[in-house]
Amino acid sequence: DIQMTQSPSSLSASVGDRVTITCRASQSITNFLKWINWYQQKPGKAPKLLIYSASSLQSGVPSRFSGSGSGTDFTLTISSLQPEDFATYYCQQSYTTPFTFGPGTKVDI
Amino acid sequence: EVQLLESGGGLVQPGGSLRLSCAASGFTFSSYAMSWVRQAPGKGLEWVSSISGRGISTYYAASAKGRFTISRDNSKNTLYLQMNSLRADDTAVYYCAKGRETPNPYDAFDIWGQGTVVTVSS
DSSP states (O other): OOOEEEEOSEEEOOTTOOEEEEEEESSOOBSSSBOEEEEEEOTTSOOEEEEETTTEEOTTOOTTEEEEEETTEEEEEESSOOGGGOEEEEEEEOSSSSOOBOOOEEEEO | OOEEEEEOOEEEOTTOOEEEEEEEESSOGGGSOEEEEEEOTTOOEEEEEEEOTTSOOEEEOTTTTTTEEEEEETTTTEEEEEEOSOOGGGOEEEEEEEESSSSSSSSOEEEEOOOEEEEEOO
């Protein structure tokens, strides 16, 4: 199985801050595509897709969210944190089953 | 509007069975892979199972294999998860999720239901 790790596990930030979350896969999840996706989850709510294929912004997601990376190392960046961005963020690989998620990064004030 | 609505959760004793359903609307159901993802209380997300658009191919997490069966009825736009031999560690919110682009399950999950709670306890 491909193991996904995230760092940090939590972070405290302020409105307007630039935030970067890192995700690492235990093996390469890149071939002709980059098989990593990022989700945001707020308490008591279903996850929401933010980024797919490492860097493609899902429709309707604000442009302050961006993704990058290749191979085994990937990042999610929020360029200017907004009040509604305080949530938990998960990476997920869709390269092979089982489709594993990272443990999550909680972003709070 | 694209929508997924789960049902069928509840309280069940260890060793019991439940069947979850996920009613889909607002898109051509048979054109997309569908999946189940669960979240134990206070824990992260865990992929459980996926099924291809036509229902020919199915995929399971090790924790689900041999106990859970994923299926779909494309004529009813409904996804199912039959769960047998339930254990306490199956207690979770179960979400159904739609594949983003194709009937192939190797894809992001772009639409999620609100979740249905399964509690396994005596």
